[in-house]
Amino acid sequence: MHRGGFRAESAEGWAALGGKEREPAVDIVVVRKLIKDYNGLRAVDGVDFAISRGQCFGFLGPNGAGKTTVLRMISCFMPPTAGSVSVFGLETAEHPSEIKSRIGVMPQDNNLDPDLSVIENLTVYGRYFDIKKKDSLRIARVLLEFVELQDKAGVQIDQLSGGMKHRLLLARSLMNNPEILILDEPTTGLDPHSRRAVWDKLNHLKKKDTTLLLTTHYMEEAEKLCDRVAIMDSGKIVTVDSPSHLMKLHGGNLEDVYLKLTGRSLAD
Amino acid sequence: MRIKRAFRVWQRHWLVYTKLYKTSFALNFAEPALYLVAMGLGLGSFVKDIHGQPYIKYIAPGIVASSSVFAAVYECTYGTYIRMTFQKTFDAILATPVNLDDLIAGELIWGATKSVIFGITIAIVIALFGLVESPLIILVIPCIFLGGLIFAELSTIFCAIVPGIDSFSYFYTLFMTPLFLFSGIFFPLDSMPPLVADLAFFTPLYHLVIVCRAFTSGSVTNALGSIVWLIVAAVILAPFPFKLMKKRMIM
Numbered sequence: 001m002h003r004g005g006f007r008a009e010s011a012e013g014w015a016a017l018g019g020k021e022r023e024p025a026v027d028i029v030v031v032r033k034l035i036k037d038y039n040g041l042r043a044v045d046g047v048d049f050a051i052s053r054g055q056c057f058g059f060l061g062p063n064g065a066g067k068t069t070v071l072r073m074i075s076c077f078m079p080p081t082a083g084s085v086s087v088f089g090l091e092t093a094e095h096p097s098e099i100k101s102r103i104g105v106m107p108q109d110n111n112l113d114p115d116l117s118v119i120e121n122l123t124v125y126g127r128y129f130d131i132k133k134k135d136s137l138r139i140a141r142v143l144l145e146f147v148e149l150q151d152k153a154g155v156q157i158d159q160l161s162g163g164m165k166h167r168l169l170l171a172r173s174l175m176n177n178p179e180i181l182i183l184d185e186p187t188t189g190l191d192p193h194s195r196r197a198v199w200d201k202l203n204h205l206k207k208k209d210t211t212l213l214l215t216t217h218y219m220e221e222a223e224k225l226c227d228r229v230a231i232m233d234s235g236k237i238v239t240v241d242s243p244s245h246l247m248k249l250h251g252g253n254l255e256d257v258y259l260k261l262t263g264r265s266l267a268d
Numbered sequence: 269m270r271i272k273r274a275f276r277v278w279q280r281h282w283l284v285y286t287k288l289y290k291t292s293f294a295l296n297f298a299e300p301a302l303y304l305v306a307m308g309l310g311l312g313s314f315v316k317d318i319h320g321q322p323y324i325k326y327i328a329p330g331i332v333a334s335s336s337v338f339a340a341v342y343e344c345t346y347g348t349y350i351r352m353t354f355q356k357t358f359d360a361i362l363a364t365p366v367n368l369d370d371l372i373a374g375e376l377i378w379g380a381t382k383s384v385i386f387g388i389t390i391a392i393v394i395a396l397f398g399l400v401e402s403p404l405i406i407l408v409i410p411c412i413f414l415g416g417l418i419f420a421e422l423s424t425i426f427c428a429i430v431p432g433i434d435s436f437s438y439f440y441t442l443f444m445t446p447l448f449l450f451s452g453i454f455f456p457l458d459s460m461p462p463l464v465a466d467l468a469f470f471t472p473l474y475h476l477v478i479v480c481r482a483f484t485s486g487s488v489t490n491a492l493g494s495i496v497w498l499i500v501a502a503v504i505l506a507p508f509p510f511k512l513m514k515k516r517m518i519m
Contacts, residue, residue: 077362078518097273097365105363111356115284124283128276128364176364 028053028180028211029074034083036069043069045235046083051228053179056202056212058222060258061232067215068108068184070232074213075105075182087180101129104178108185110165112157112172119144119153122172129176136175143171147201163194170201181205183214187221199224219254229254233262273366277374278381280361285382293389300331300390304397307454318456328399329480330453332408333415336387337473340379340416341444344423345436348375352427358517372513376420383416384409394484402486408479411491414498415476421505422472428512447473472501 027050036044044066051057059067072078073085076096085092087099113121119140126136144150147167152160160168166186173181186202187195202225206212216222222229223243231238231246238261239246243254250257259265308324318326351357361371391405426439450457450464451473457465468474475494482491 075363077359096367097270100363101365107356107359107363109356111360113280113357113360114355115287120283124280125360125364127279128273128361128366130272130276130365172360173363 026053027051028088029057029213030084030086031070031074032084034070034073034085035081036066036073036078037081038069042235044073044080047235047237049230049237049240051211051213053211054206054209055227056206056214056225058226058229059213059215059232060217060219060222060229060254061215062217062264064234065232066235067232071182071184071213071215075103076100101176102178103180103182104173104176106169106173106181106183106186108188110169112165112168114157116157117153118149118155118157118160118168121157121168122175125172126175131175139175139177140171143174146174147171148197163190163197166190166194166198167201170198174205178210180211180213183212185215185217187216187218195221219258222254231258231261238262270370271373273370274373274377276366277361277371278378281374281378282381296386296389297393300335300393303331304328304394304399308397324397325399327454328394328397329484330451330477332387332390332394332484333412333473333476333480334448334451334453335390336383336412337415337419337476338444338448339382339386340419341423341439343382344375344379344420345427345439346433348379348424348427349430349433349436352517353433362517368514368517369510372424372510376417376424376509379420379423380413380416383419384413387412387416400484402484404483404486404488407488408483411476411479411483411495411498414495414502415472415479418472418498418502418505421502421509424509425505425512428509428516447471450474451477453477472498 029049029051031047031049034044034047035042047066047070049057059065059070061067069078073080073092074087076092076099079093088102090099092099113124116124119137122140122143123133123136126139127133131139141150141153144153147170149164149167149171152164157165157168170186173183183202187198190198199221202212202214206225212225214221214225226243228240228242229246230240241249246257247253250260255265304324304327308327312323312327315323317323358371362368366374388409391400391408394400395405422443423439426436430436430439450460450468451471452468453473457468457474475497478494479491479498482488482494
């Protein structure tokens with residue numbers, strides 16, 4: 001079922017769309033003793049955390065730290081080897097469709113459908129959520145405006161620049177008006193201008209009370225967006241705290257914090 | 269698996285197909301027409317009647333059967349593999365309420381649908397050549413769906429276990445080509461050593477050819493045994509594409 005939210009009748013852009021009903025600050029994602037083994041390697045090694053509604057929660061760490069694997073388990077892509085993941089109070093193993101109908105996923109790699117045009121990428125995606133064709137077209141147009149691609153509706157995907165594809169992926173992840181938006185390195189590979197544009201959109205979503213989960217290895221991104229960050233290293237969470245508190249405790253910026261906590265720099 | 273969510277996947281494929289068919293549809297007619305002309309008229313002028321039929325009439329129903337199953341095979345080997353790996357279409361779909369079982373069911377039903385599209389197209393071609401005797405040929409449509417489903421299942425199984433896209437050559441050379449040649453399309457298998465006919469009995473294309481031939485000439489009773497064979501095979505094979513794809517995609 002498509003959840004409410006896109007109630008605005010006139011398409012006055014994203015701002016005109018209704019926000020989500022405020023619910024009390026409860027833990028919307030709860031992860032307990034999570035373990036994931038891959039080809040004999042332990043990618044995620046006993047991770048615990050909880051995220052409350054409306055927060056922006058970041059996973060910070062170098063490649064191979066296990067950030068993406070954690071996100072993939074939260075978004076019901078793969079089952080945990082051990083431990084539990086619950087989203088909206090539902091276990092991912094038992095209610096994948098129900099959970100997925102209420103989250104949005106923006107992948108790290110472009111997986112737009114090259115056989116479809118820009119707007120079809122959105123409407124076909126909306127159809128997987130059982131959004132009616134008429135609603136889906138309206139939502140798609142509003143979202144194209146939100147990511148400034150309204151002039152590209154009929155264009156084929158291979159004619160878009162990298163930054164445009166990125167923004168279209170963001171628009172697509174919002175088709176179902178998700179309560180949680182999961183972003184895997186949302187700005188990796190973008191030029192500074194496009195990066196700032198994505199940050200603006202994400203801040204906008206935060207104001208609308210969307211819970212954001214993201215992975216990043218950019219300190220600046222974590223400082224700008226996240227209410228709390230989990231610093232990950234070799235499949236474990238080293239610490240979870242607010243960026244400002246971490247910097248107060250350990251001094252300097254998040255880069256220094258990371259170096260201090262893990263004994264190595266993020267570039268490793 | 270939820271049939272509605274599988275249908276959403278089918279709808280995506282249908283949309284893409286209807287967008288592109290204008291550029292490729294004529295080719296659907298071309299290949300079987302070439303076979304009919306080259307084999308039926310060319311080779312046929314040197315061949316005596318088979319079972320009382322001119323050669324072109326003998327091979328026509330077999331061309332319907334083989335062209336239709338090849339459509340499912342192309343779709344569920346290269347098509348599925350490209351969507352699963354290079355295009356990452358599967359990843360995008362799996363982020364929605366559609367789960368892997370729904371997705372695989374959608375792929376299989378789409379493969380079978382492609383068989384039906386091609387089967388009907390080629391049946392029209394052979395009808396235009398004047399090679400259809402009975403209006404019962406309409407009944408061949410569900411049988412072609414069944415045959416297409418079996419080949420979609422086999423192709424998806426192969427798709428789930430191949431290390432790379434080049435490996436499909438094995439599937440085509442070692443599996444599809446022998447079936448194409450030894451399923452009674454171009455000559456009756458009773459002209460071969462008995463072992464060939466015995467082996468052919470265990471392959472799906474052989475039975476689909478029998479069914480197509482029976483319906484084209486209007487002798488339906490000849491098809492009943494083979495229809496049962498196709499149903500049983502489709503059911504027995506069904507769990508494997510799901511199990512093996514789960515293993516590949518999730519584990």
